[in-house]
Amino acid sequence: MSTLQTLDRGLRALDIVAQAPAGISVADLAKELDVHRAICYRIVATLEAHALVTRAEDGRIRLGVGAAVLASRFEPQFARDVQPLLRALANETRATAFVSVAEAADCVVIMVAEPEGTLLKVGYRVGSRHPLDQGAAGIAILAMRPEQPRDSDAVRQARADGFSLTRGQLEHGAVGIAAGIVLPANLAATAGFERSVGVVAIDGLDTDQAAVAVQRTARRLAVLVAV
Template sequence: MSTLQTLDRGLRALDIIAQFPTGISVADLARELDVHRAICYRIVSTLEAHSLIARIEDGRIRLGVGAAVLGSCFEPQLNRDGQSLLHSLANTTRATAFISVAQGQDCVVLMVAEPEDTLIRVGYRTGTRHPLDKGAAGIAILAMRPDAASDSEEIKRARKDGYSLTVGQLEHGAIGIASGIALPENLGSATNLERSVGVVAIDGLDTELAAQAVMTTARELERLISA
């Protein structure tokens, strides 16, 4: 059987990177692929150009949001049922509901649902990007990672409570609540991306009700993805 060597290496690289959720260096990836580092850099640059991988602060590489986009095309059941869960969450909390994913040092919105019976809504769109350490969505993702000496008090509290609550970090007056989505390690690369689910509102948010609803939705999404 004839195969394209460059494409084969790129796909193998994605599979290897998926096994290192905290990132892998280009040098280590080159050793895993058994190729010269210069070749590995070209593979990495190509994958990065298509957002399939992303660099983190120390230069290591991880899966990028492009992998999630491919995954969403492969998982119509998850897309449909996930959107249904988001709509239910939005209506229960009377707030904009969302699912976000980590990409390098950023948090990117993958899916959004608006409540049906509210006049004032937060403009949170698919593709919205903000720093991972600002806002409830990113902090909830960071709280899912192992303890680190650099963890902020917000991350520590979110890890203890099971959800993150922030006020005015991304938009004046906006209240955000989010919970991380824990995924089985044996799932495919597209679903190993770090995700969170949450809600955001300008005012009038019942934070106690919203926190419980967000955590319940996170568990439902975990069961949906595992199934």
């Protein structure tokens, strides 16, 4: 496959910057890209001209407002593509389906779909939040991150299984299953783009069947985002 080297370097640079929350120096970025520092300066200047990166007072390169604008334009497309799959997941598992996002130390629900014709439903609403290390949704997100010594047993188990399973953590009697949505690195490393999809029910949830359905949906969502 033929690619444009300059464009490829620019996109790789943006990816590297996105994965450095504290910023990165031009010298270190040049090393990561394996290019001369003069070339790296030109790449940074081009990205800076489009507000995709910015230079802080200490000279370190960070994501710029242009990256946030692109992110905001991604949201309507994401919602449009995800909603039909979320409804299908809810109906297949007969449980409330959701998409959650990491926001600092919290996990926040951004999309919900209820199964059709089900009377007993879990009160899971858009905007609901809980600690990231509690509940299937947050644990699934933590499991996508690089392994850390402080990881809980639940996170380690979720990383090994490919999904998280919790019982009664956020609501008495509730069973939750979630899997992380593997997004492109430049989005996943950006605040607001660590996401998971899952289901939650009070009783009667076939956890084996739900785990398969949730992981399948997570893979489909990842493909949609990557297209």
